[in-house]
Amino acid sequence: MxxxxxxxxxxxxxxxxxxxxxxxxxxxxxxxxxxxxxxxxxxxxxxxxxxxxxxxxxxxxxxxxxxxxxxxxxxxxxxxxxxxxxxxxxxxxxxxxxxxxxYLKTPQTAEEWMHVAEGFSKNWNFPNCIGAVDGKHILIRPPPDSGSFYYNYKGSHSIVLMAVSNADSNFIYVDVGTNGRVSDGGVWDTCSLNQHIEAGSAGMPNDEVLPNSSKVLPYMIVADDAFPLKRHIMKPLSSKSKP
Structure with a gap:
């Protein structure tokens, strides 16, 4: 042979x-x-x-x-x-x-969220992180008689695609369809994932000590300045707050 x-x-x-x-x-x-x-x-x-x-x-x-x-x-x-x-x-x-x-399965248990967190810790040296969220305006031709309902701050008509990704830039949660007038923070407030997090039914893991530290912090999703600062939302320090 x-x-x-x-x-x-x-x-x-x-x-x-x-x-x-x-x-x-x-x-x-x-x-x-x-x-x-x-x-x-x-x-x-x-x-x-x-x-x-x-x-x-x-x-x-x-x-x-x-x-x-x-x-x-x-x-x-x-x-x-x-x-x-x-x-x-x-x-x-x-x-x-x-x-x-x-291929688009949102984690529902602490173990599944921990698996996402391991990716952020390994790839980006960011502990206690379970996702990165942002919104994208999808341009549309507005329906008749919709007025400014879909009119966004960029001067166009759109619907918003809100997505949470893991450390490998793969979507683990998507919310799409909110009219473009609503801000990213407003879309997040009404999306199902945030509602489950606020109600304590998202299956998120308990607070954990940071590596090489004694500080105990919750698991969080990172976002930009358009999102509200919450217990499970971490965003950059606003430029307005800087000296």
Whole structure:
């Protein structure tokens, strides 16, 4: 029997082009396709064949990665604009439904929060930290007669995506949909994670002594100056408070 020496596989031209086109490698694409295929597969009719699951996923990923309009996307995908307007939201929902539990799981026990804290301590030398939170304004075309409801301080209309990430920049909690007029602190006050923390039902670990110190501090989430300073929210010292 001939034993071949294992070598690192070189990325072929096809894989490189695929990555540049879809923003993910072929294996990841087909793995995702297998997960969403049962949800996005449509039935053929006597009039015509339905658009394949692969074409639906491809169009959706191109839309998400490039941000181009349906009008522009219809030429590269050869799918009509009306069909894209139905396919892309439907496929986005399918992706979220199949990936949310394994890949977007918010810690619910002290042990799970401690695992997040270990990452911050190891990667960033920041003990007792269980997340980093911030908000992102997602620009929208405001609904008719909405007035200034979605108008934000940047002078545009938006909804707010609020996210908490772990030490590896992976989301562990997401709240999206609040109108853009609301500040990051206001979004945090009304989000479900903060409500569970305030009610003591988030499963957070008990206060713990800092390494090489006698001080006992709670586990906390780090934020910027737009957030309120609370027992479980740590933010930088405001410039207004500095001498």
């Amino acid at each position: 001939v034993h071949r020496k294992k070598t690192k596989a070189k990325k072929t031209g096809y894989e490189s082009d695929f990555m540049n086109y879809m923003r993910m490698d072929p294996n990841t694409f087909y793995d995702l396709l297998e997960k969403v295929k049962p949800v996005i597969t449509k039935q053929d009719t006597c009039m015509r064949e339905s658009i394949s699951p692969a074409a639906r996923l491809e169009a959706t990923l191109m839309y998400l990665s490039t941000g181009c309009s349906y009008s522009a996307l219809q030429y590269s995908t050869r799918i009509s604009k009306p069909s894209l307007s139905a396919i892309i939201p439907d496929t986005c929902k399918a992706i979220y439904d199949v990936l949310k539990d394994p």
